[in-house]
Amino acid sequence: MRHLRALCAIADTGSLRKAARQLGMSQPSLTTQLRRIENTVGGRLFSREVTGSRPTPLGRSVLNRARPIVAEMNALVSEVRLEVGQAAGEALRIGSTGSRAVVGWLRRLRARFPDADTTIHIDVSANALLEMVAAQQLDAAFVHEVEGTPLRVPEGVRRRVLLAREPQFVALAETHPAADAPVVRLTDLADDQWMVDPAGDGEGPGLRRVLTAAGLNPRVVYGDYLTAADLVASGEVVAPCQPTARSRPGMVVRPLYGDPLTVGLYLASRAPDAGGAAVSADVDALFADLETAYLEIAWASDAYRQWLLRNDSPLVRVRDARTPVPLADIGLAGPSDGA
CATH class of the missing domain: 1.10.10.10 (Winged helix-like DNA-binding domain superfamily/Winged helix DNA-binding domain)
Structure with a gap:
């Protein structure tokens, strides 16, 4: 076997x-x-x-x-x-591609279902996680889909949209000439070597498509994102990253002008007529806790928070409905180049 x-x-x-x-x-x-x-x-x-x-x-x-x-x-x-x-006793098995929202999601699920044995399975491949949901090896999975490279959604699996369009930012060395700009253009990175993880479904082809559309043909190398972070800080490569990614010594994270790279964020689960979840937990509750966890890390990022506000993201309305905060208190800036 x-x-x-x-x-x-x-x-x-x-x-x-x-x-x-x-x-x-x-x-x-x-x-x-x-x-x-x-x-x-x-x-x-x-x-x-x-x-x-x-x-x-x-x-x-x-x-x-x-x-x-x-x-x-x-x-x-x-x-x-x-x-x-x-x-x-109940078991709650969730999966996710890499995301900083996972920690907050787990914390909320364990508080909501204190008697459940909650486990997490992390996989860089969204398609692998969807297959695990279909096989009832996972009750739900938080996955992302690169624009232009659809995932393979197995029969009996449904997806609920957390965010239809999440912009991907870029990680570059703090010594890079474009590092001081609040928004980076792809042409600012025309001479750089890019790195993506080949195990991430659609990420390599998605990046190639965007670079080609911009008339660029830089070298693209492959490696895992843990290695990429060190190479970015050393100035060897630049790499696409999630907008919730944090800067680290030697590395900064910046938005890309025009948001050329985007992904959709989804919670995948078994459809009710396909066997449903293996736990009694309501998928609505799983989604609500994921949404709250994601909002928490999104609001902690100044650049991403500004992007959500400027683009009138549905997540802003969700957050305002839960914890209304005057815009002046969260530093809403006026439109800027690349907003």
Whole structure:
């Protein structure tokens, strides 16, 4: 079963690196495992191409038999866990792509459901999280979708919009010539090397699309965002980042002029007619706590708070309805270049 899961993960992600991360193992270990499987079946199951790993005709044949087996096993495991959870008390399993809102979300959920065993699963791949929701391995997941590169939403999964359009800012070295500007233009970064995490669904293609539309063709390299932060601070690269990201020594975070890079933010859960959640928790409550947690970190960022206000974001109205605050008290500035 472990081997079948590995094959499905490679096929679904199209990448040994992404599949290894999804499976919680190193890429060399997964590569070794794939070679053993191929030696066992007597042929290559994936072709290694520049764009990733693609199933060979033999691979497609094996996958056609493997997928139903994996699906049945996932369903069996989910049912057993549900029965165990019902016997021992409620379990609340949530997932998220990387977000600073997760800490506040968890804190609120544990306060709301003190008797539930609340766990969090973090994965850079939104598609992987959606598959886990579909398989009832997660009750809900907070995911983002890069504009222009839609996610694969499995049947039986519904999404509720937290924010239809979140701007992506840029992280650059504090010594960068554009670092002193309140808003940075893409042309200010024309000579820079960009870095994105290839395991983030749609992030590489999304960035390429935006750079091409701006008439730019800089070098784009790939790496995880923890490594990127150090490289940004050293001046080696610039990188797109969430608007709630905080500056750190040697690195600043700035809005991009015209908001060329945006993502949609969603809470994904099972549709009621597809089995619903494995817990009695109301999805409305999960969403309300996520919304509050997100607002908390959004308002802590001066640049992002100004963006929300200037763009008349629905989140501003949500916040005002909950905790009305005069605009003068939160430093509303007049329109500026790039607002």
